[in-house]
Amino acid sequence: MDSPYLILDYIVSDPFVEGAEMTLLITAVSLLIGMAVGLVLALMEESRFPPVRGVALTYLWLFRGTPVLFQLIFVFNVLPSFGVLFSGFTSAVLALGLNEGAYMAEIMRSGIQAVGRGQRTAGRALGLRDWQVMRYIVLPQAARIIIPPVGNQFIGMLKLSALVSVIAVEELLLVANQTASANFRYLEALSAAGLYYLLFTTLFMIAQSWIENWARRRGRRQAKRPLSLTQRLLGVTSGEARIR
Amino acid sequence: MKQIRLRALVAVTALFWCVTPLASAQEAAAPKDLIEKGKLTYGTAASFAPFEYTKDNKPTGFDIEFGAAIAKKLGLQPNIMNMDFKGLIPALQGKRVDIINSGMYINPQRAEQVDFIPYMKIGNEIVVKKGNPHKVTSRDDLCGLRIAVTLGAIEETYAREVAKNCAAAKKKEPQIITLPTAQDSALSLRQGRADALFDSTPGSIELVTQLPDVYQIAGKTFEANTQIGIAVRKGDTEMKQAIEKAMQAVVKDGTYASLLKKYKLPASGSLF
Amino acid sequence: MNDRTVTQDSRLLRVRDLQKSYGHAVVLKNISFEVQSGRSVVIIGPSGSGKSTLLRCVNLLENIDRGTIEFMGRNIAAARAEAHRIRSDIGMVFQNFELFPHLTALENIALAPMKVRSMPTRDAYERGRELLAKVHIPEKADAFPDELSGGQQQRVAIARALAMNPKLMLYDEPTSALDPEMIKEVLDVMLELSEEGMTSIVVTHEMSFARRAADHIVFMDQGEIVEDAPANRFFTDSVHPRTRKFLQQILH
Numbered sequence: 022m023d024s025p026y027l028i029l030d031y032i033v034s035d036p037f038v039e040g041a042e043m044t045l046l047i048t049a050v051s052l053l054i055g056m057a058v059g060l061v062l063a064l065m066e067e068s069r070f071p072p073v074r075g076v077a078l079t080y081l082w083l084f085r086g087t088p089v090l091f092q093l094i095f096v097f098n099v100l101p102s103f104g105v106l107f108s109g110f111t112s113a114v115l116a117l118g119l120n121e122g123a124y125m126a127e128i129m130r131s132g133i134q135a136v137g138r139g140q141r142t143a144g145r146a147l148g149l150r151d152w153q154v155m156r157y158i159v160l161p162q163a164a165r166i167i168i169p170p171v172g173n174q175f176i177g178m179l180k181l182s183a184l185v186s187v188i189a190v191e192e193l194l195l196v197a198n199q200t201a202s203a204n205f206r207y208l209e210a211l212s213a214a215g216l217y218y219l220l221f222t223t224l225f226m227i228a229q230s231w232i233e234n235w236a237r238r239r240g241r242r243q244a245k246r247p248l249s250l251t252q253r254l255l256g257v258t259s260g261e262a263r264i265r
Numbered sequence: 266m267k268q269i270r271l272r273a274l275v276a277v278t279a280l281f282w283c284v285t286p287l288a289s290a291q292e293a294a295a296p297k298d299l300i301e302k303g304k305l306t307y308g309t310a311a312s313f314a315p316f317e318y319t320k321d322n323k324p325t326g327f328d329i330e331f332g333a334a335i336a337k338k339l340g341l342q343p344n345i346m347n348m349d350f351k352g353l354i355p356a357l358q359g360k361r362v363d364i365i366n367s368g369m370y371i372n373p374q375r376a377e378q379v380d381f382i383p384y385m386k387i388g389n390e391i392v393v394k395k396g397n398p399h400k401v402t403s404r405d406d407l408c409g410l411r412i413a414v415t416l417g418a419i420e421e422t423y424a425r426e427v428a429k430n431c432a433a434a435k436k437k438e439p440q441i442i443t444l445p446t447a448q449d450s451a452l453s454l455r456q457g458r459a460d461a462l463f464d465s466t467p468g469s470i471e472l473v474t475q476l477p478d479v480y481q482i483a484g485k486t487f488e489a490n491t492q493i494g495i496a497v498r499k500g501d502t503e504m505k506q507a508i509e510k511a512m513q514a515v516v517k518d519g520t521y522a523s524l525l526k527k528y529k530l531p532a533s534g535s536l537f
Numbered sequence: 538m539n540d541r542t543v544t545q546d547s548r549l550l551r552v553r554d555l556q557k558s559y560g561h562a563v564v565l566k567n568i569s570f571e572v573q574s575g576r577s578v579v580i581i582g583p584s585g586s587g588k589s590t591l592l593r594c595v596n597l598l599e600n601i602d603r604g605t606i607e608f609m610g611r612n613i614a615a616a617r618a619e620a621h622r623i624r625s626d627i628g629m630v631f632q633n634f635e636l637f638p639h640l641t642a643l644e645n646i647a648l649a650p651m652k653v654r655s656m657p658t659r660d661a662y663e664r665g666r667e668l669l670a671k672v673h674i675p676e677k678a679d680a681f682p683d684e685l686s687g688g689q690q691q692r693v694a695i696a697r698a699l700a701m702n703p704k705l706m707l708y709d710e711p712t713s714a715l716d717p718e719m720i721k722e723v724l725d726v727m728l729e730l731s732e733e734g735m736t737s738i739v740v741t742h743e744m745s746f747a748r749r750a751a752d753h754i755v756f757m758d759q760g761e762i763v764e765d766a767p768a769n770r771f772f773t774d775s776v777h778p779r780t781r782k783f784l785q786q787i788l789h
Contacts, residue, residue, distance in 0.1 A: 101456040101457075106456060106457060109458075137635075139633055142598060142631070143631060143637075144637075145598060145624060146596055146624055146627075147625065147628075147649035147653065147697070147701060148621050148624045148625025148701060149621065149652060157652060158637055161639045162637075162638065162639055187444075189413075189442045189444050189453075199443055201351075202416060205378050
């Protein structure tokens, strides 16, 4: 069969569609776990108690200091010898989520710190307790500030999800590899997967710019110039480098 | 005068005997188009005991030693590229290796992509956890169970056949877990992520001998006449003939037979 | 009813021998002054004299090293654990307004009563509208801070502070960040509140306000109170040479 038709054939075939769904699912779940872990870590880093800060910093050191693939294989292959046996999917989102948390913590922290100190002072001056200041004044503002970097992390996570093919999770890349191994049509199988990835990342970038516009209407104090779609596609960020 | 001539004769004869063995070490002409001059570069997935595996951080096994002997007959140094099994054929087609020497089973689909030089026939076994908890007696008993296989390897093909047969018999299809290496499959079975795996007969015996408390063989040998071969690029007749010639030399001087014995492979598997 | 009791009842705030340092630098030295209930005190002085820091100490937003702060008869400096409760009785207005940008004007005002005093939403919003009317911008209830002018924002900030029914209002240079044409509208509101009897401490450069609203004026320099005198005497009879020098500079 002709290359282009075979690619299209693969794209609409059941295994590929299911693989794409799995990729999206892994991305979403891992990112949610990452955000929750990141928020907890960010708050721990700002704690008054040194041991709490110490735990957070150790976590960051461990998870930023080892490769994601290593962490993935560790969760999948090493934990069972401690009696902890997670399925492939659980191992995947756990490893990816915990790793993501270490990078999210930094994003959350900058978001929280970007909310001017005067805001906290004003809140306290009204008689609000510290946790109320965080909940009603700081976090709502921080949430809007971190939308661009979180959006970038989403796109990064989508691409990272391909790693879980090595622990037999049936996502896009594994499906493509299995198809290629069976039929030896490497070009077409991998192109089909590649097109899916491009489709998803492009759609997310468009969605991200919509969300950023919506957030700006609700009065963010920092007026950052929004990135054009071209800048996003080429990976231009607002000066943040994610080193993994 | 006679003494001098005798000594000269002895010297020349001795010299002759010394030189000839060196000359007969290389018995076939090395092909011209090698990836790296002076080396026979071959792809292998060194996680398939007893054919290729790593011991003390070095690759070892029947294929490794067989490959080294063949290279020597061509006057070349062996150059091993260890990779995931699924990457072997792309590497060969992409001219990143000269041949594939990885206990690759010969089947019609692969024969469309590469040319094979067969050198052994082996059977296959089902390996399960010790105690055979799912009471597996043959491949038909695998419906609804989880089978761990190496991605792209013959085991995956066999597993998918089992799936088809189960579906035809209106039984629940097995869940096929494809992993990068055979070690991963063995680990999966051990951890309880899979219920069974397929392996070559010698490989299965090796596994069960090493870890008798963990694994056991279930059922009888199947596909006992599958051949394995060294793969060359399709149409690469120069390489094919060179390897064939070198292989015959290795068989002829008894290296092949002694390797079979060393790695406890059945002599009945020999194709020569 | 003796003299002492009367004096104590009318003395809303009394600061005695307050001292504060940042590290080794002493920023407030031996600060002592008092504010009678219903009166307004204006604090003036060059920048860096510690005026803002003093306000923040009164509000327990900053720790002090030594001294007492008596508010409504109680030494609040020793009651840090209840600081948030004490702060709900003291309102503060900031130079940079510090309105919460993600909330509307009305929401800004209603937040603290709802969350600190558990006021029901409807009541909090009703009170909010009353206060917005009081500061003369009832129509801006649903506007976000970035839709308001500086003067309007500061008035919303005053309304926000008033929502908690404070006994004392602290103003930290409330008009310093405003364009000249908007200063009057804010000072007018502050004047009205003062005339209604709101006890206030105002840190400002606006001498017109000091002349009209202040009961007494405090001049601070380099962390000390240099002079503290009733307003009518301050501009004419001020004693200290440093005070005179400062007045000359700002009353050109």
